[in-house]
Amino acid sequence: MSGPSNFQPKSALLQWTERRLPILGLMHSSFVAYPTPRNLNYWWTFGGILSFCLGVQIITGIVLAMHYTPTVAGAFESVEHIMRDVNYGWLLRNMHASGASMFFIAVYIHMFRGLYYGSYKEPREILWILGVIIFLLMMATAFMGYVLPWGQMSFWGATVITNLFSAIPGIGPKVVEFLWGGYSVDQPTLQRFFSLHYLLPFMIAGVVVLHVWALHEVGQNNPAGIDVKSDKDTLPFTPYATAKDSFAMVCFMILFAWFVFYIPNYLGHADNYIPANPLQTPTHIVPEWYFLPFYAILRAIPSKLGGVIAMFASIAVLAFLPWLDRAKTRSAKYRPLFKQFFWIFVITCIGLGWLGAKPAEGGYVIASRILTAWYFIHFLVVLPLLSYYEKPSQVPASIAESVLGKQPLATAKAKGSR
Amino acid sequence: MAKSTTMNGEQPTRRDFLYIATGAVGAVGAAAAAWPLISQMNPDASVQALASTEVDLTPVAEGQIITVKWRGKPVFIAHRTKKEIEEAKATQLRDLPDPQPDEARVKKGKEQWLVLVGVCTHLGCVPLGHQGDYKGFFCPCHGSHYDTSGRIRKGPAPSNLEVPPYEFATDTMVRIG
Numbered sequence: 001m002s003g004p005s006n007f008q009p010k011s012a013l014l015q016w017t018e019r020r021l022p023i024l025g026l027m028h029s030s031f032v033a034y035p036t037p038r039n040l041n042y043w044w045t046f047g048g049i050l051s052f053c054l055g056v057q058i059i060t061g062i063v064l065a066m067h068y069t070p071t072v073a074g075a076f077e078s079v080e081h082i083m084r085d086v087n088y089g090w091l092l093r094n095m096h097a098s099g100a101s102m103f104f105i106a107v108y109i110h111m112f113r114g115l116y117y118g119s120y121k122e123p124r125e126i127l128w129i130l131g132v133i134i135f136l137l138m139m140a141t142a143f144m145g146y147v148l149p150w151g152q153m154s155f156w157g158a159t160v161i162t163n164l165f166s167a168i169p170g171i172g173p174k175v176v177e178f179l180w181g182g183y184s185v186d187q188p189t190l191q192r193f194f195s196l197h198y199l200l201p202f203m204i205a206g207v208v209v210l211h212v213w214a215l216h217e218v219g220q221n222n223p224a225g226i227d228v229k230s231d232k233d234t235l236p237f238t239p240y241a242t243a244k245d246s247f248a249m250v251c252f253m254i255l256f257a258w259f260v261f262y263i264p265n266y267l268g269h270a271d272n273y274i275p276a277n278p279l280q281t282p283t284h285i286v287p288e289w290y291f292l293p294f295y296a297i298l299r300a301i302p303s304k305l306g307g308v309i310a311m312f313a314s315i316a317v318l319a320f321l322p323w324l325d326r327a328k329t330r331s332a333k334y335r336p337l338f339k340q341f342f343w344i345f346v347i348t349c350i351g352l353g354w355l356g357a358k359p360a361e362g363g364y365v366i367a368s369r370i371l372t373a374w375y376f377i378h379f380l381v382v383l384p385l386l387s388y389y390e391k392p393s394q395v396p397a398s399i400a401e402s403v404l405g406k407q408p409l410a411t412a413k414a415k416g417s418r
Numbered sequence: 419m420a421k422s423t424t425m426n427g428e429q430p431t432r433r434d435f436l437y438i439a440t441g442a443v444g445a446v447g448a449a450a451a452a453w454p455l456i457s458q459m460n461p462d463a464s465v466q467a468l469a470s471t472e473v474d475l476t477p478v479a480e481g482q483i484i485t486v487k488w489r490g491k492p493v494f495i496a497h498r499t500k501k502e503i504e505e506a507k508a509t510q511l512r513d514l515p516d517p518q519p520d521e522a523r524v525k526k527g528k529e530q531w532l533v534l535v536g537v538c539t540h541l542g543c544v545p546l547g548h549q550g551d552y553k554g555f556f557c558p559c560h561g562s563h564y565d566t567s568g569r570i571r572k573g574p575a576p577s578n579l580e581v582p583p584y585e586f587a588t589d590t591m592v593r594i595g
């Protein structure tokens with residue numbers, strides 16, 4: 001798609017550089033001349049927003065690390081010190097803590113976008129799987145980050161999540177001791193989590209490069225879910241996508257700023273302002289909101305190993321999606337049944353998220369079981385069956401036609417001039 | 419590099435042998451280099467040097483449960499009432515997911531003292547004493563109920579609360595570890 005760039009810088013110096021390292025040409029062909037489908041809607045702006053989020057986390061994180069102390073005795077206090085004493089420390093920490101939530105809001109929208117428009121289908125399987133890997137790395141990073149302030153939720157969240165591995169038959173307890181570096185979550189655990197929390201975002205950045213590379217190899221999907229067939233179907237990245245992405249990003253920043261400045265603790269948990277106490281578990285442990293659906297799945301299964309397997313399977317199943325949904329039509333726009341099941345699935349996920357925050361008793365457990373079952377039925381039964389039995393509606397002949405309607409070629413050309 | 423000749427159905431050459439030998443030594447070298455990097459994650463010598471904890475039982479009244487720290491973990495010492503002991507003994511083994519008689523979980527002649535690692539065998543929370551359907555221990559995290567012998571009765575936990583190694587140094591002094 002991106003082809004060799006015929007980019008030629010004007011200045012002699014840049015021409016000299018370009019002959020030795022064609023980086024400007026690479027940038028130009030990737031982000032200026034790059035042809036984007038002309039029908040992209042705002043759901044396609046979240047890739048850019050996600051890059052922004054990663055940048056924010058890395059920059060604020062590096063600065064926080066200049067003031068943070070990764071010790072059992074000092075961690076909690078150092079975070080309070082950041083909040084009270086460090087110049088603009090409150091701002092940096094609020095940005096980092098709310099930033100993690102913003103990151104997950106964006107990634108969930110981005111993923112549901114992919115589910116709706118069939119972006120995981122041929123030829124984007126690897127692109128999709130790289131996305132699943134990024135999601136896993138994000139979860140690991142956010143989990144370890146949340147341990148760092150060493151409050152009650154940090155400590156008990158770390159205890160419960162690391163104990164998931166004790167469900168592995170035979171070697172489980174040894175694996176958990178290996179993760180802890182001791183016999184309980186303690187100093188060695190905190191210190192290694194800090195080290196890994198610093199490392200993983202850079203690994204995410206690496207996988208993002210692969211993700212974008214794969215994207216530029218196969219090209220973007222689009223709301224019509226049909227391939228680009230001619231130049232009429234595309235518009236150059238700059239100014240079209242650049243402007244749309246920038247506008248969406250500014251809107252996102254407003255939401256972000258509202259959280260940072262007005263409700264910085266809204267998405268957090270009050271118990272994390274109590275220093276960690278290894279002898280007392282809070283009566284009600286809840287993970288951060290972005291883990292709640294998976295937490296609900298974990299608790300829905302009345303067996304320790306079974307719950308852990310179901311939880312990991314709920315993420316792993318995403319990686320197999322391109323082979324579970326074999327329908328040729330990509331976009332839900334032209335799949336009347338799939339579209340309904342998609343929305344049922346969205347409600348299922350939100351329902352699981354709500355249940356994950358409720359105590360594990362009575363009706364909540366029953367509801368969690370029903371929704372957990374549906375989560376898997378959607379992927380393992382509904383999608384494969386729909387692939388064979390659903391009759392898709394008429395797909396437009398081209399992207400240009402889907403935007404401009406069936407027009408005589410001449411007018412279409414005039415409107416789509418560039 | 420020259421092409422391997424075995425592809426043509428000929429005998430392996432000296433070069434094939436060297437390829438495989440070099441590869442094998444390289445793999446062993448990589449594994450040897452990775453070993454210390456992985457092994458350092460395990461509990462270190464200072465963590466392993468587990469101190470034993472001594473606890474004086476005289477102030478613990480009947481019906482009371484105290485929590486002490488051992489190896490960074492909470493340990494419960496419960497001074498059980500007659501009723502609690504009887505309930506624990508009367509329980510049929512077939513009613514237990516992880517069958518174990520009460521005698522196997524306490525020291526003979528010291529049945530009033532129940533010593534347990536206070537870590538839920540589900541995912542590691544600290545259960546609450548005198549709570550739950552069996553009035554033993556209740557884990558609030560995901561709802562595991564333990565009886566007055568610390569045995570799992572209901573909920574996601576797979577096994578009974580662990581009994582740590584301990585002994586009575588004197589009649590009223592217990593040494594854990």
Ligand code: HEM
Nearest residue numbers: 057058061062064065068093097100142145146148149201
């Ligand atoms: C993928 C990117 C990242 C995510 C999702 C993330 C997430 C988090 C979360 C959820 C917290 C807990 C916030 C709180 O409640 O206080 C945290 C804390 C922290 N993070 Fe990150 N982080 C990321 C990148 C980084 C990077 C690159 C660094 C350092 C170079 C870093 C350094 C820290 C430090 C020092 C803390 C402890 C201070 C605090 O709790 O505010 N983070 N992170």
Ligand code: FES
Nearest residue numbers: 538540541557560
């Ligand atoms: S940790 Fe006790 S029930 Fe899950």
